[in-house]
Amino acid sequence: MSAAALEVVRLAKTFGGLRAVDNVSFAVPHGSVTALIGPNGAGKTTVFNLITNFFRPDAGEVRFYGTSLARLAPGRIAALGLVRTFQSARIFPGMTTLENALVGAHLQVCAGPMRQMLWLASARREERALIARAEALLELVGLAPHRDIAAAELPMGAQKLLEVVRALMARPRLLLLDEPAAGLNDSETAELSALLRAVRSNDITVAIVEHNMSLVMDVADQVVVLDAGTVLASGTPAQMQSDARVIEAYIGQDAGIA
Numbered sequence: 001m002s003a004a005a006l007e008v009v010r011l012a013k014t015f016g017g018l019r020a021v022d023n024v025s026f027a028v029p030h031g032s033v034t035a036l037i038g039p040n041g042a043g044k045t046t047v048f049n050l051i052t053n054f055f056r057p058d059a060g061e062v063r064f065y066g067t068s069l070a071r072l073a074p075g076r077i078a079a080l081g082l083v084r085t086f087q088s089a090r091i092f093p094g095m096t097t098l099e100n101a102l103v104g105a106h107l108q109v110c111a112g113p114m115r116q117m118l119w120l121a122s123a124r125r126e127e128r129a130l131i132a133r134a135e136a137l138l139e140l141v142g143l144a145p146h147r148d149i150a151a152a153e154l155p156m157g158a159q160k161l162l163e164v165v166r167a168l169m170a171r172p173r174l175l176l177l178d179e180p181a182a183g184l185n186d187s188e189t190a191e192l193s194a195l196l197r198a199v200r201s202n203d204i205t206v207a208i209v210e211h212n213m214s215l216v217m218d219v220a221d222q223v224v225v226l227d228a229g230t231v232l233a234s235g236t237p238a239q240m241q242s243d244a245r246v247i248e249a250y251i252g253q254d255a256g257i258a
């Protein structure tokens with residue numbers, strides 16, 4: 001856990017007069033699960049949007065394994081292995097659960113006789129390997145029994161788990177998850193927890209925005225607390241849970257830190 005997977009250096013973004021992200025710096029150590037927490041409106045999603053260049057920062061820099069991401073298009077950043085999910089699930093409603101997972105691996109999902117004829121044996125082997133990997137991930141989050149149903153028919157929590165599976169199918173080096181447990185019930189949250197532990201043991205680094213504190217305590221090695229666009233504190237989950245400034249920032253918020 002020595003080298004940094006991600007370095008966020010003095011990042012800033014204003015919307016109109018609002019300083020949504022103000023001089024934010026933190027590092028995500030390779031192999032860690034780093035949680036970004038803070039009250040609603042603290043700037044967490046904006047930080048993710050700046051890291052992945054969905055928004056251009058007003059100032060600051062983001063480095064991914066030492067390489068500056070400035071001016072790289074979001075798709076290019078994903079191709080480098082920095083893959084994100086969104087706060088509300090973005091699945092492809094016209095595809096099955098399995099097909100949605102496979103999209104993450106950029107597999108063409110159009111079936112039919114033409115494809116059968118054109119594909120070489122090696123491509124079919126590759127497809128079988130991808131399907132096997134997708135099935136293993138779906139199994140891990142309890143979605144295996146639903147692999148052939150339309151993803152739009154899955155409950156919201158299941159759609160969010162599917163989005164994490166799809167992101168993993170892209171073989172990320174660093175996975176950014178924006179509130180993956182929001183809308184999940186207890187058993188889905190436990191499945192997400194198991195998935196995140198499996199992810200870490202596969203040498204994938206994770207940065208997670210999450211309000212569910214028991215999940216954060218369960219999976220995070222490091223916690224960065226944002227408040228009103230700035231880094232309020234950072235440390236281990238236990239340190240943050242007993243930090244007076246952090247507790248203060250959460251007073252009046254529905255998302256308690258206890």
Ligand SMILES: Nc1ncnc2c1ncn2[C@@H]1O[C@H](COP(=O)(O)OP(=O)(O)O)[C@@H](O)[C@H]1O
Nearest residue numbers: 015018020038039040041042043044045046047
């Ligand atoms: N595209 C945008 N345009 C204008 N204001 C925005 C935009 N995105 C976020 N904001 C504002 O920036 C602040 C931080 O938002 P956000 O990053 O979504 O917070 P969080 O994810 O921590 O809840 C909020 O005040 C929000 O209203």
Ligand SMILES: [Mg+2]
Nearest residue numbers: 044045046087
């Ligand atoms: Mg957000």
